[in-house]
Amino acid sequence: MLEINNLYVNIGNLSIIQDVSLKVGDGEIVALIGANGMGKTTLVRALSKLNSVKSGKIFFKGEDITDLSADKIVEKGIIQVPEGRKLFPQMSVIENIEMGAYAKRARTKEKENLEYVFTVFPELKSMLKQACGNLSGGQQQMVAIARSIMASPELLILDEPSIGLSPIATQKMFEAIELINKSGIGILITEQNVQQVLKMADTAYAMQQGKIALSGKASDIAADDELKKIYIGM
Amino acid sequence: MNMQFFQAFLDGTLMGGVYALAALGLSLIFGVMKITNFAHGAMMTVGMYAVYVVSTSLGISPYIALVFAAITLFALGYIIQHFLIDKISDAPTHNQLLLTLGVAYILENGLLAVFSPNYKTLNVDDFDGAIQLGAISISPEKLVAFAVVLIVTAVIYIVLYKTRIGKAIRACSQNKEGAKLMGIVIKKTNAVAFGIGALCTGIAGALLTPILSIYPTLGETFQLKCFVIAILGGMGNLWGALISGLIVGIVESLTGYIAGGSWSDLTVYAAFILILLVKPSGLFGRSNRREH
């Protein structure tokens, strides 16, 4: 459903992403792995147009979306749960979740999506009135994913959803992501929790210095010796 | 209690309400766009002249002309943000500040060119004299001004907390990128927020027109006052701006009563500096929590 061809992304004058090509098939889970600072966030931010694309093409369901603005990308159904979550700290949990349904595409399905959110994260029901700024990391991540579900994603981009979460919360987060994927939503997930994400993913891409160093079936990548090298950074 | 003291307190409260509304607009603009609108005072003066012109030329009550001023100022704010400030949204903040300062001078000099520097006074015949409550006398213009402030504030509250666009504006002020990722068009929310901020100062100006004699640079004193109030309230904190506005109005009036009018401003600004020395984020300022 998503196809990135030879993408370059600069931040200021620095070339951060170089010649990256990547595909997410319909309903697939694709893992984007790589050590700190290798460019995962820069790449997914460019997909949501928080960073601008220098050159290369992005296609979604066959349509060229390279030049669309952030809001148009959302309307296409590409929704991102960003690094650091970017919640609205002074709004309550329910207000944050409802903001997810801001996009036109999501308005008519707001009720349905909210019910779905509660089947994925029943524990949210007991904290709807709390201000988001006061929640724990795991709770905030739930709100962030809930908010993204409200936007009716076809492709959900998750940038390090497990960061700062306890092992138990991480486990629950991964289960929720698999559940969301089972409903037919494609997933592009960046993770440093490599072993765990590779168990869940269909395909994986390993990034090194802004380039794709390794790609293939997630199970193959998990067994690949190259992977260790990438993580040592050599 | 001393009746004159109470009279001063009451006058201060009523005027403070008008300051509060103007400062609310300044604080809202800052909260959403993170820039200080140096054209806020000049916009207030535009509101004053809008009421003056409409009221005198059509022979209608200034309180009906106020609606016209509100619409004009909303449009003015929207246009300034959409066509000017937004164009340089990637520039350093101080350039955006200078741009609003440039707008202030254009508005002021425009008013000077059209209306001359002479004072203009609106003759209001909506009321017959002050309302007497025992030893206390209440100016009906100030009382109506305060009532309008309450209504406008309530409407702004409803817009910001209950409507789609209002929630989007609040979302932008709390996390701009988070808002973008929800499909919010920042350019639009910014323009509407600036429009609402301008509307606040325009209505404040409209409410002052029956009370004061107006002239093109009158807004300058209010610019500074709004700035002080918004900072005391914690820039971007709307409730803080409202309460600080009342406090400044009351302090000003009580100082005038106790020590004479020339001490009012001195006391307000001295108190302002003292408070900032003790609490740099203002009376109601949040320490800036930043998500990233």
Ligand SMILES: Nc1ncnc2c1ncn2[C@@H]1O[C@H](COP(=O)(O)OP(=O)(O)OP(=O)(O)O)[C@@H](O)[C@H]1O
């Ligand atoms: N705003 C910026 N200004 C300058 N350099 C940046 C900026 N954002 C990212 N970079 C650089 O781009 C590179 C890639 O960063 P990015 O955040 O995309 O990596 P990442 O793979 O997501 O890392 P992490 O696992 O730490 O989240 C890093 O070297 C980083 O220093």
Ligand SMILES: [Mg+2]
């Ligand atoms: Mg990252």
